[in-house]
Amino acid sequence: MKPLSKANNLLLRWTQSEYLVLGLTILLVLAVAPFTPELISTGNLRNILSYMLPLFIIATGMTLVMITGGIDLSVTSIIALTSVIGARLMSHDGGGLPSSGAVLVMLTLGASVGALNGAAITMLQLPAFIVTLASMMFVSGFAVWLTQSKNIYGLPESFLALGQRLPIALALTAALALAAHLILHRTVAGRWLYAVGINPTAAHISGAPVRTITVSAYVASGFCAALASVLLTGRLETASPVLGRELLLDIIGATALGGTSLFGGRGKIAWTLFGVLFLTVLDNALNLLNLSQFSITLTKGLVILLAAVLDALRVRFHIHTPA
Amino acid sequence: MHSTHSSPLHRWLALPLVLFAAAAFLMGCSKSEPPQSTPGGTKQLTVGVAFETLQTEYWVAGFEAIKAELKQRNITMLDAVADQDASRQLQQVKTFITRGVDGIILVPKDAKTCIPMIRAANEAKIPIVLFNRPADKTDAVSTAVVADNRTLTRDTVGYMIEQARKTNSKHKAMIVLGDLGDINAIGRRDGFEDALKGSESIIEVVARVPSEWNQEKAQAGVVNALQANPDISFIFTSSDFLLPSITSALKAAGRYKRINEPGHVILGGFDGDRTAYQMLKDGYMDATGVQDVYFEAQQSVQALLDRQAGQPVREVILDPGFVIHQGNLKEKAARMWGANIRSK
Numbered sequence: 274m275k276p277l278s279k280a281n282n283l284l285l286r287w288t289q290s291e292y293l294v295l296g297l298t299i300l301l302v303l304a305v306a307p308f309t310p311e312l313i314s315t316g317n318l319r320n321i322l323s324y325m326l327p328l329f330i331i332a333t334g335m336t337l338v339m340i341t342g343g344i345d346l347s348v349t350s351i352i353a354l355t356s357v358i359g360a361r362l363m364s365h366d367g368g369g370l371p372s373s374g375a376v377l378v379m380l381t382l383g384a385s386v387g388a389l390n391g392a393a394i395t396m397l398q399l400p401a402f403i404v405t406l407a408s409m410m411f412v413s414g415f416a417v418w419l420t421q422s423k424n425i426y427g428l429p430e431s432f433l434a435l436g437q438r439l440p441i442a443l444a445l446t447a448a449l450a451l452a453a454h455l456i457l458h459r460t461v462a463g464r465w466l467y468a469v470g471i472n473p474t475a476a477h478i479s480g481a482p483v484r485t486i487t488v489s490a491y492v493a494s495g496f497c498a499a500l501a502s503v504l505l506t507g508r509l510e511t512a513s514p515v516l517g518r519e520l521l522l523d524i525i526g527a528t529a530l531g532g533t534s535l536f537g538g539r540g541k542i543a544w545t546l547f548g549v550l551f552l553t554v555l556d557n558a559l560n561l562l563n564l565s566q567f568s569i570t571l572t573k574g575l576v577i578l579l580a581a582v583l584d585a586l587r588v589r590f591h592i593h594t595p596a
Numbered sequence: 597m598h599s600t601h602s603s604p605l606h607r608w609l610a611l612p613l614v615l616f617a618a619a620a621f622l623m624g625c626s627k628s629e630p631p632q633s634t635p636g637g638t639k640q641l642t643v644g645v646a647f648e649t650l651q652t653e654y655w656v657a658g659f660e661a662i663k664a665e666l667k668q669r670n671i672t673m674l675d676a677v678a679d680q681d682a683s684r685q686l687q688q689v690k691t692f693i694t695r696g697v698d699g700i701i702l703v704p705k706d707a708k709t710c711i712p713m714i715r716a717a718n719e720a721k722i723p724i725v726l727f728n729r730p731a732d733k734t735d736a737v738s739t740a741v742v743a744d745n746r747t748l749t750r751d752t753v754g755y756m757i758e759q760a761r762k763t764n765s766k767h768k769a770m771i772v773l774g775d776l777g778d779i780n781a782i783g784r785r786d787g788f789e790d791a792l793k794g795s796e797s798i799i800e801v802v803a804r805v806p807s808e809w810n811q812e813k814a815q816a817g818v819v820n821a822l823q824a825n826p827d828i829s830f831i832f833t834s835s836d837f838l839l840p841s842i843t844s845a846l847k848a849a850g851r852y853k854r855i856n857e858p859g860h861v862i863l864g865g866f867d868g869d870r871t872a873y874q875m876l877k878d879g880y881m882d883a884t885g886v887q888d889v890y891f892e893a894q895q896s897v898q899a900l901l902d903r904q905a906g907q908p909v910r911e912v913i914l915d916p917g918f919v920i921h922q923g924n925l926k927e928k929a930a931r932m933w934g935a936n937i938r939s940k
Binding site for chain 2: 311314316317320321323324327417421422423424426437505508509510511513516517518519520556557560561563565566570
């Protein structure tokens with residue numbers, strides 16, 4: 274009986290571990306790699322990395338928002354808007370702004386849309402879901418109107434390099450993730466973010482500037498979406514008013530899968546990295562196994578549902594995992 | 597601290613893990629390895645087929661036609677669908693390249709985002725064919741097999757104008773446009789305008805409804821146009837997949853009539869899908885331009901093989917398609933992919 278109990282105990286500890294999703298990713302790779310060795314080939318690993326970097330950037334912003342107990346549905350529309358505005362500014366018609374200037378405008382614009390979202394949520398006391406849904410519709414409609422559904426091509430090489438040269442994209446992503454990690458775990462603002470997510474009233478009573486913290490989370494989310502837009506636009510060499518439109522569920526799914534609570538108050542950048550890594554590797558592995566898109570979508574949906582169930586169970590049974 | 601007994605929580609948490617581990621293992625086991633060589637000893641060819649979406653009947657029919665064509669030639673097919681996400685499609689194309697496929701057939705999201713994909717295939721020296729959607733001008737090398745959208749639309753609308761002439765009255769017309777970021781939609785719009793030249797005394801275009809290839813937008817636009825111009829009696833849709841939106845709007849306006857009934861709206865489309873076939877058969881639709889999906893699939897595979905063999909291949913291979921109408925329905929139905937889906 275004793276060995277079984279030990280195994281049981283180990284299993285329980287593992288399910289509670291913050292490395293659960295990373296462990297599942299390793300398990301997935303170990304299970305699939307013998308049948309598709311391409312999964313762990315250098316070329317494929319580079320492919321996985323270049324695809325997951327923009328996702329991770331957006332999910333980083335989403336993590337900050339979800340820790341406060343909110344959600345940002347407008348991220349994909351921010352990607353589209355900043356993509357076409359940045360490209361327009363760099364084009365000859367738009368004045369031929371240098372890449373650095375256009376990137377700066379894109380990031381500022383993303384953060385501004387985030388600030389508007391945050392302001393509407395805190396000042397009007399509206400649910401984040403409704404505010405960011407409305408924002409998503411307005412901003413994406415504006416991007417389509419601005420371009421009349423036309424893509425913009427012929428972007429400068431210096432801009433394309435940001436999305437196409439893996440070391441640059443990796444450095445940008447790592448810098449952002451490190452900054453977000455340090456803010457969450459080494460600053461008072463980080464502790465306030467968790468406090469707002471756990472109980473905004475208690476956070477307010479204990480002196481946390483709830484409104485400022487909430488608005489800041491949405492500003493960060495908008496900024497991250499704009500940075501991801503830079504990478505995606507560069508990668509595809511095209512600015513599009515529908516860029517990233519299909520990414521929303523992957524972003525929220527990966528963040529929740531990592532362990533960031535949909536109920537607020539819990540989350541880590543490292544967890545989000547694990548969630549994004551798992552979802553990207555899963556997608557890639559299923560593709561390599563030559564499964565149909567229907568199976569891939571079904572599997573991903575099931576996995577995200579499992580993550581949500583695990584989250585709900587953790588809340589119900591009050592399992593403590595480090596924030 | 598931790599109990600050694602199995603609590604309900606243990607079981608709840610363990611269940612997904614056990615299921616996951618089993619599923620991952622089964623997924624691995626279920627993979628059918630493509631054979632590396634044929635019985636004759638020659639290398640077994642593998643082609644990666646990347647579709648942007650499978651959300652309309654046309655793309656499903658195209659996918660199935662390519663699959664059948666490859667099977668017939670004993671070529672292994674790997675497939676991927678990008679769910680309308682160009683970034684994911686780029687990843688999928690690169691995955692094909694990593695797997696060392698011998699050729700790629702691509703249905704891109706649009707004419708521009710596919711260029712990095714073509715370039716990646718070029719760098720890996722893997723021939724790439726674009727199915728039904730060509731790329732914009734680029735130095736990257738590919739072959740596109742596309743319908744002659746402009747000519748086929750011109751001929752379809754030409755047939756509709758002939759029918760309009762027979763009524764001896766002037767008609768107010770509506771065109772439902774596609775996504776004008778899609779070169780196919782532009783070709784169909786231009787074909788419509790070409791056909792109308794010289795027929796201004798018969799046809800007056802009073803509504804150009806944008807749909808962006810979206811059923812809801814199309815329906816709202818058609819409803820609005822019919823309210824503003826209740827006497828519209830000539831409608832062309834840039835794709836048959838928008839027909840349900842149009843028929844719904846016509847029914848609501850009491851204008852959905854068979855060809856021989858008074859008040860019939862002359863109706864034409866493009867694609868040749870299952871709905872169009874049924875409407876032609878039931879006498880509600882006058883004509884549609886059929887994309888010959890079997891021809892396109894056959895030409896796509898042939899172009900890949902030719903490129904692989906180092907033979908010259910044209911940059912664009914045009915599918916002339918054909919107009920199917922009340923006069924030739926029985927004769928042409930066998931070649932209409934929408935009729936074949938229906939009969940399966």
